[in-house]
Amino acid sequence: METLHDRTKKWTGSRAELGKLDIGNFATSQNAWKIRLSVLRSLSPWSSASVPAQLGAGSSLAVEDHARPFLVSPDATFSCGFLEAGENAFSFSVWYTNAADKTAVWTANPGAPVNGRGSRISFRGDGGLALADGNGTAVWESMTSGEGLAISLLDSGNLVISDPFTGGGRAVWQSFDWPTDTLVPSQPFTKETRLVAGYFNLHYDNDNVLRLLYDGPDTSSIYWPNPGYTVIGNGRTNNKSLGVAVLDDAGVFLSSDNLLAKSSDLGPGIKQWPTLDQDGNLRIYSLNESTGGWAVSWAAVQQPCSTQGLCGQNAICEYQPSLKCSCLPGYEMANPRDWRYGCKPMFSISSCIHAAPEQFKFVELQHTDFYGYDLGYNSSVSFEYCKKLCMEMCSCTAFSYRLTGTGVCYPKGSLFNGYTSPNFRGSIYIKVPYNFDTSAASFYARSTAGLACNSSDPVPVALAGSQDNKWPYFFGFAGVLGRTPEGELLEVGQLAQALRQVVASGDVVSLVDSRMQGQFNSRQALDMLRISSVCLEEKRNGPTMDEIAKALTEFDDEDEHLSTTRDCVADGN
Structure with a gap:
């Protein structure tokens, strides 16, 4: 057998x-690419019969000829050559010939595509396979040499450099040894x-x-x-x-x-x-x-959230049913374009060592936990004991507590691998400064999540390109900003503080529904937030209705700039 x-x-x-x-x-992680491009199949000027399965030394292919494969396996299952990997960027890869999206199964020098002009793959006279960038610099080589070597693409998908003069054509290099x-x-x-x-x-x-x-x-x-x-x-x-x-x-x-x-x-x-x-x-x-x-x-x-590192440090992964990352209360995204950078605190502590325990408090997140990085394990303890333990530990950033017959306490040093699940019967308690407004922070963390809660809902017509687009901003912000992540209404004072934080940061793009695809005027949207925050001030300090109406009508004068602003926003996403 x-x-x-x-x-x-x-x-x-x-x-x-x-x-x-x-x-x-x-x-480079935000540009980390995987060659699974949605390139529709079209008629090709070449056929598998016209492309060889084996080539001798001195053969090459220029990137400008990427429509033609370098090699095709004898049964035409696999092809190899240049695949588009981005704008003016190509990789030398092996792929399934009949896959509509040209899915790569092997790539030379993965993660570093070459220029769409001047690049070349060459099977040199010395028996080496080399990928050169547009300036002629070799960015990848097979590190092989010898006289009379040949390069072949087998029916298995294995790209092989072999010596045909040895028994059975001994392989001196093969892509199977170097999977990507x-x-x-x-x-x-x-x-x-x-x-x-x-x-x-x-x-x-x-x-x-x-x-x-x-x-x-x-x-x-x-x-x-x-x-x-x-x-x-x-x-x-x-x-x-x-x-x-x-x-x-x-x-x-x-x-x-x-x-x-x-x-x-x-x-x-x-x-x-x-x-x-x-x-x-x-x-x-x-x-x-x-x-x-x-x-x-x-x-x-x-369970996608079981994969660690997806949302980064100080962030929570949730699957409902699509993957969603969010920052902890009191934290904001470290890099608005990449969740793998995690979240950073919105507060500062001058010195943890000299900070008195009474300077802190805890924010509870139910059905939430962070896997690993425990500073200790304590069983059969009360909640107050666990809380006091973390409060007095300078390195403790949070503690997990659950009642499973007996109280189980896990003080946490670092907060990686966070997840929320209704099946988890416990809570995590995040340590924050005592005077920090966690209601506003919770709103801000949610607003920077970058993932729509109802991504399947259609975009209202008024939001999708109507010239009269200022009122949807106003009422849309009123409906979204005025609630906590749990759907509870914020107090007016909490909402005003949350609005001021967003206005101060200028980060209005993250609040706008991503389904609009940048089709909005960011300056108008930010001005809407400013007006909203002013309207929530005490009555004696607030503007009159005439002043509000005048500010809103002034937006019409800016509409000719809408297309330029759209381009800027699209580049920023």
């Missing part, structure tokens, strides 16, 4: 030493390789268990399989010396640690591949060859 090791033995030939893979940094974020059927995944997507990676750990890891700049943690269970509890085993996994032709992903993942459309003949996506989840995709579309047929993480 063929074993898993037998299946992969033929792929475990010579391998260059695998260096430490660069998983990027936050300077995707595997194809029969491609072995071993302890020497890993899949990488941003700060997430799939790898075999020291105990030969296949795991998903979030490896960020400030923290690193395993999130799959469930770190709260033992290896055996997760249905795995670590008593094997072998660490290898493979997806077979029927759609079964089998690992030596006893993982058995079956795609929902199990069966031979279906093109499938496991991919580590940018959200940190490992999924198996299946290709519908008649339409060129693909669908998820298996996922490692069933």
Whole structure:
């Protein structure tokens, strides 16, 4: 009977030493790309019969000729060449020929596409495969050399540089040894390789268990399989010396640690591949060859918020039913364009060491917890004891308390991996300065979430381009700003303070429904907030109705600038 090791033995030939893979940094994380572009198929000037499956030394392809593949496998299942990876940016990749979106299964130099002009892939005379940028600089090389070498794209999707003069055409380099974020059927995944997507990676750990890891700049943690269970509890085993996994032709992903993942459309003949996506989840995709579309047929993480690092530090992940990130009360987004930067406090403490406990208070968030980073564990204690414990610990930023027969207390040092779920029977209590207005802070954290609560609702016609667009701003803000995240009405004083904070920050874009796609005048919207905040002042200080009407009608004079403002807002999103 063929074993898993037998299946992969033929792929475990010579391998260059695998260096430490660069998983990027936050300077480029917001531009972290995955080649899954929605490029509709159209008639092509080339056919698979006109593109070879093998080339000799001296062959090359210019990026300007990206419509033509460099190689096509003998059965035309796979193609390789230049794929569009953004505006004037291309990657050298291998993809399924019949996939409408040209889904890449392997990429040279992932995360760093080359220029759309002047770039070239070359199989040089010395036997090396090199990718050159527009200025001629080699940005990636196969590091191979030898006379008479050939490059081939096999039916398996493996891009191979081989020596045809040796028995069987010995491979001196193959893409299967250097996976990026995707595997194809029969491609072995071993302890020497890993899949990488941003700060997430799939790898075999020291105990030969296949795991998903979030490896960020400030923290690193395993999130799959469930770190709260033992290896055996997760249905795995670590008593094997072998660490290898493979997806077979029927759609079964089998690992030596006893993982058995079956795609929902199990069966031979279906093109499938496991991919580590940018959200940190490992999924198996299946290709519908008649339409060129693909669908998820298996996922490692069933609850998206179980993937760590998605919302960053001091933020909460919630799935209702789409993924939503929000800042803690008293915190705001550190980078409005990328949740992975997390949230930063809106308050300052001169010195935690010298701050007296009475200078703090706690804000409760029900059904919410932060996994890990516990400063301790205390059972059978009262709520007041747990509160006092965190209050007197300088390094304690919050505490988790739950009543499960006995009181369980977890003081927290750092707040990573936050999530909210109605199934969690506990609360997290966030430490903030005593005089900090948490009602206004809760509003601000919600308003900067960047995700619409009712994203499926249609945009009102008046908001979608009407020339008379000032009144929807006014009444829309009145309806949204006047409520807490729980839907409760804010007191007038709390609302006024919240409005003043937004006006002072000038960040009105994050308050406007993203479905408007930038089709609004940001200056008018900010002026609406200013008027609203002034109207909430004490009566003797507030404006008259004539003054309000005059300010509103003045907006009409600015409408000719609307299109310019739209462009600016669109660039900022």
